[in-house]
Amino acid sequence: MSDLRKLSDLGGAFLREPGLASRVLGQLPYLLRGLGYAAGYRDRAGASAAAPGARPNPLRAFFEARRSGPGIWKWNHYFDIYHRHLAPFVGRSPHVMEIGVYSGGSLDMWRDYFGKGCRIYGVDLQPACKAYERDDTRIFIGDQGDRQFWRSLELPALDVLIDDGGHRPEQQIATLEEMLPRLRPGGVFLCEDIHGIHNGFAAYLQGLLKDLNAMHSGGAGKPLRPSPLQAAIESIHFYPYVVVIEKRSAALTELDAPRHGTEWQPFKL
Secondary structure: OOHHHHHHHHHHHHHHOHHHHHHHHHOHHHHHHHHHHHHOOOOOOOOOOOOOOOOOOHHHHHHHHOOOOOOOOOOOOHHHHHHHHHHHHOOOOOEEEEEOOOOOHHHHHHHHHHOOOOEEEEEEOOHHHHHHOEOOEEEEEOOOOOHHHHHHOOOOOEEEEEEOOOOOHHHHHHHHHHHHHHEEEEEEEEEOOOOOOOOHHHHHHHHHHHHHOOOOOOOOOOOEOOOHHHHHEEEEEEEOOEEEEEEOOOOOOOEOOOOOOOOOOOOOO
16 A cells, blocks of 8 residues: 555544544554564563473474475464464364465365364465365355455355465455454454564554453443444454454353452542
C-alpha cells in the first residue's frame, strides 16, 4: 500500500470515527515505549534447557524425514506452534484447509499428522496445484484476496484453517474476515509469515485484541455483556511471524467477576 493511500485511509478513519481514532493515536507513546523496550531487552534468568523426556513432535519428525518428493518449506519454530494448538484434532477426522499449496508437501504432512478420516482442502492461485487432488483432498483454485471466491466455495464447517498463502495484509484480512466465521466451534485459525515490525496484518490483529479486552456495560452490579468477538473467540496467540486464533466450543454469554469470602481490606473500593 502506498504512503498516499495510507494517509488517505488515516484521514478517512478520523472522519468516520474521530473519537476512536483519537484514542488509538493517544496509545502511540505506549507503542513506541514497547518497541524501545523490546529492542533493548536482555533476559537475566538465563536460557533454560529442554525439559527431560519431552514428547517428540510428529510434525517435526515428518519434516526432518522428507528428503525427496513434494517439498515442504517452513520456519523451524512453526512445528512446535502447530503441535501445541492442533494436537487436539489428531485422530478426530477433522476438516482442514491450507491456503498456499505450493509443492504439495505440507498436504502430505497434514494427512499424516491428523490421521485416517481427515479431509484436506487446499487453496492456491496456480491451476497446476489441482494435480494434488485425491480422494481425501480437494484443491480450489482462486485468489484468497477475492471475497467472492470465498463466498462461492461450498464447504462443510472447517476445524482448522492454515493461511500460508500470499502473505500480503489485504489477502490475510479478507481470508480471516470471510473464513473465521465459517470455522466450527472449537476451531483454530492459524496465519503464518506475518513478517516485519510495521506489518499491516499485525496492526489489524491488534484491533481484534483490543476488542477482546473491551468492557461492555451490563448494568450496575451485573455481569458484563460480551462483544460478538468475545462471545465467539477463546484466545488470540502471538508468536514470531504467526498468530493463532482459537474459537470457543460454546458461546460466552457473560463476563463476570464475583467476590467470594468475608474479610476484605478496610479501604474503600
